[in-house]
Amino acid sequence: xxFFLRRTAFYAFTAWAAITINFFLxxxxxxxxxxxxxxxxxxxxxxxAIDSLxxxxxxxxxxxxxxxYIDYWQLLFSGDLGRxxxxxxxxxxxxxxxxxPWTVGLVGIATVxxxxxGTAIGAFIGWRRGSRADGIVPVATFFxxxxxxxxxxxxxxxxxxxxxxxxxxxxxxxxxQPSFTLEFAGQVIQHGFLPALTLVIGSLGGWILGMRNxxxxxxxxxxxxxxxxxxxxxxxxxxxxxxxxxSLPQLSSFAMSLGFIVGGTLVMELVFSxxxxxxxxxxxxxxxxxxxxxxxxxxxxxxVLVANILADVAYAIxxxxxxxxxx
Amino acid sequence: xxxxxxxxxxxxxxxxxxxxxxTALSRLGQTFAMFRNGKSLAxxxxxxxxxxxxxxxxxxxxxxxxxxxxTALRQPPSWVHWLGTTHMGEDVLSQIIYGTRGVLVVGFxxxxxxxxxxxxxxxxxxxxxxxxxxxxxxxTNVFLVIPGLPLIIIIASQYENPSLLLISSVxxxxxxxxxxxxxxxxxxxxxxxxxxxxxxANGEPxxxxxxxxxxxxxxxIIASSFVGTVIAAVLGLTTLAFIGVxxxxxxxxxxxxFWAQQNGAFPDFWWWYVPAGLCIALLGMALSLINFxxxxxxxxxxxxxxxxxxxxxxxxxxxxxxxTAVRPRPSTSTDPGVTHAGTxx
Numbered sequence: 001x002x003f004f005l006r007r008t009a010f011y012a013f014t015a016w017a018a019i020t021i022n023f024f025l026x027x028x029x030x031x032x033x034x035x036x037x038x039x040x041x042x043x044x045x046x047x048x049a050i051d052s053l054x055x056x057x058x059x060x061x062x063x064x065x066x067x068x069y070i071d072y073w074q075l076l077f078s079g080d081l082g083r084x085x086x087x088x089x090x091x092x093x094x095x096x097x098x099x100x101p102w103t104v105g106l107v108g109i110a111t112v113x114x115x116x117x118g119t120a121i122g123a124f125i126g127w128r129r130g131s132r133a134d135g136i137v138p139v140a141t142f143f144x145x146x147x148x149x150x151x152x153x154x155x156x157x158x159x160x161x162x163x164x165x166x167x168x169x170x171x172x173x174x175x176x177q178p179s180f181t182l183e184f185a186g187q188v189i190q191h192g193f194l195p196a197l198t199l200v201i202g203s204l205g206g207w208i209l210g211m212r213n214x215x216x217x218x219x220x221x222x223x224x225x226x227x228x229x230x231x232x233x234x235x236x237x238x239x240x241x242x243x244x245x246x247s248l249p250q251l252s253s254f255a256m257s258l259g260f261i262v263g264g265t266l267v268m269e270l271v272f273s274x275x276x277x278x279x280x281x282x283x284x285x286x287x288x289x290x291x292x293x294x295x296x297x298x299x300x301x302x303x304v305l306v307a308n309i310l311a312d313v314a315y316a317i318x319x320x321x322x323x324x325x326x327x
Numbered sequence: 328x329x330x331x332x333x334x335x336x337x338x339x340x341x342x343x344x345x346x347x348x349x350t351a352l353s354r355l356g357q358t359f360a361m362f363r364n365g366k367s368l369a370x371x372x373x374x375x376x377x378x379x380x381x382x383x384x385x386x387x388x389x390x391x392x393x394x395x396x397x398t399a400l401r402q403p404p405s406w407v408h409w410l411g412t413t414h415m416g417e418d419v420l421s422q423i424i425y426g427t428r429g430v431l432v433v434g435f436x437x438x439x440x441x442x443x444x445x446x447x448x449x450x451x452x453x454x455x456x457x458x459x460x461x462x463x464x465x466x467t468n469v470f471l472v473i474p475g476l477p478l479i480i481i482i483a484s485q486y487e488n489p490s491l492l493l494i495s496s497v498x499x500x501x502x503x504x505x506x507x508x509x510x511x512x513x514x515x516x517x518x519x520x521x522x523x524x525x526x527x528a529n530g531e532p533x534x535x536x537x538x539x540x541x542x543x544x545x546x547x548i549i550a551s552s553f554v555g556t557v558i559a560a561v562l563g564l565t566t567l568a569f570i571g572v573x574x575x576x577x578x579x580x581x582x583x584x585f586w587a588q589q590n591g592a593f594p595d596f597w598w599w600y601v602p603a604g605l606c607i608a609l610l611g612m613a614l615s616l617i618n619f620x621x622x623x624x625x626x627x628x629x630x631x632x633x634x635x636x637x638x639x640x641x642x643x644x645x646x647x648x649x650x651t652a653v654r655p656r657p658s659t660s661t662d663p664g665v666t667h668a669g670t671x672x
Binding site for chain 1: 465468469472473474476477478480481482484558562565566569570571572584588594597600601603604607608610611612614615616619622626628629632633634635636637640
């Protein structure tokens with residue numbers, strides 16, 4: 001129980017810190033682009049929307065910082081993140097909601113595939129240490145140090161411009177409407193394959209190396225020797241004895257790496273013009289659309305937090321020691 | 328006449344001096360022992376080449392980075408322009424040589440700042456106990472969870488012309504947490520070792536315990552977290568430059584790719600975008616190799632695993648084979664007939 005409480009306290013604290021950073025970000029900005037925008041479009045924004053923007057961006061000079069902070073929390077709890085300047089004053093929450101499924105779908109699948117495949121390959125290389133399989137290590141290192149965006153551009157140059165196998169941009173064909181038909185699903189897969197592939201290749205190396213190093217350390221433990229001496233099948237020793245224990249640090253670095261993954265996909269979405277949250281953030285940055293930038297940063301941070309919680313739960317299921325700490 | 332005498336007396340006086348020098352040298356050698364393996368040396372040599380290019384760029388580069396030659400636009404590699412030219416007739420090789428400096432300066436500045444923060448917070452969090460340790464650890468975890476790149480983009484977009492120091496600082500602030508976490512864990516395990524307890528019992532002051540007793544045992548981890556941050560900073564910098572958040576006046580490899588993409592270099596003008604990307608990958612590879620070497624120094628099992636497995640295989644055992652293997656033909660009578668396949672030596 002103590003373990004559980006401590007984790008909850010940590011997540012509550014992190015969420016508070018992220019939201020507070022988000023509160024101070026626009027207040028640190030030089031100049032005041034928001035009020036300039038509001039003045040330019042005085043007649044077109046509803047008074048309520050102006051009110052919420054004032055609170056979000058600290059334009060209310062009458063109120064003290066503390067009052068602004070409390071107002072800000074109230075707005076967040078009512079689900080109001082302001083209006084997006086660049087998207088025709090649509091509510092920020094709606095704009096983000098339309099982009100999130102694309103990112104979560106693409107990145108989620110790519111990340112899980114990369115983690116599973118990378119860990120499996122790493123376990124195998126660690127198991128067959130000293131064999132020719134070790135040759136995968138330098139190749140994997142190379143691909144993990146190649147910048148994401150460059151690999152994406154090269155992939156487009158080869159597979160879509162030259163060979164024409166995959167479309168180079170967007171999530172589905174131009175002119176078609178998102179729907180739950182087989183044809184549309186086919187388009188989504190065709191458009192998503194290349195971005196997902198580059199994401200997987202780019203992040204695979206880290207998982208392979210981490211798992212290999214852990215496997216080599218774990219395989220030297222006495223319980224592995226005992227398991228082999230008992231005459232257990234090699235596959236059983238590999239999976240249930242060595243890999244199970246070696247994969248625990250992988251899980252915690254999986255949680256930790258999610259922040260980096262979000263950063264990587266941001267660039268990937270730029271390169272492939274994929275209509276996800278990362279592309280949205282970059283567009284918002286170029287358009288100086290502060291409400292949208294702020295809202296996106298908040299949503300991305302909270303998403304990483306949620307993923308961390310899930311990884312924690314998985315860790316507790318796999319590793320009895322963390323549960324024993326409760327007793 | 329009295330010449331021999333001072334010499335004779337000087338020799339014994341010199342000897343301890345010489346041995347002292349030798350111990351100082353060997354101590355220096357011990358400090359760098361983590362780099363004394365093939366992988367680290369290979370990484371350090373590649374890094375050294377890049378450093379030399381960065382320092383002597385002005386002399387090496389055949390042209391100025393922005394020197395335009397309108398008679399040679401988008402030329403493929405030739406003897407005049409080894410890596411071809413851009414849409415403005417600029418020499419790609421010269422741009423890459425000059426760009427090395429921007430990448431390395433920002434990478435190492437960010438690495439130094441991040442390492443200082445990581446050591447200060449990580450070691451303190453590991454040494455103190457109770458709520459102080461917990462709160463520093465919570466701070467580290469918050470920085471780990473907050474996604475760095477989106478934050479950097481938002482901060483960098485606030486400035487019209489961010490300086491190199493500002494870019495490095497932002498990269499460092501979002502990149503120190505991992506090192507801080509590892510250092511905290513290692514310090515916590517060191518704190519209760521006998522030699523630290525002894526130092527404390529001797530009444531050594533806190534700064535001495537940390538600086539003299541602990542830091543030498545943390546050098547490998549500090550070095551590896553430094554190298555890790557430099558890798559992240561180099562990738563972060565080039566990514567930011569490619570996105571166009573960093574002003575184009577700061578020439579680095581990411582800026583080259585930014586220009587290449589803006590001016591339709593993909594996919595036909597490969598000489599414009601391939602070298603810059605390969606340079607980033609090569610630098611990252613060199614830094615990773617240094618880190619592999621440090622990893623093997625810290626965890627000797629990693630170093631010897633392959634060799635031991637090969638040695639066993641030569642004797643006829645397959646490590647990952649079924650549990651017990653009976654030797655087909657015992658070569659000597661002293662050898663045990665049955666051995667465990669997984670037996671360690």
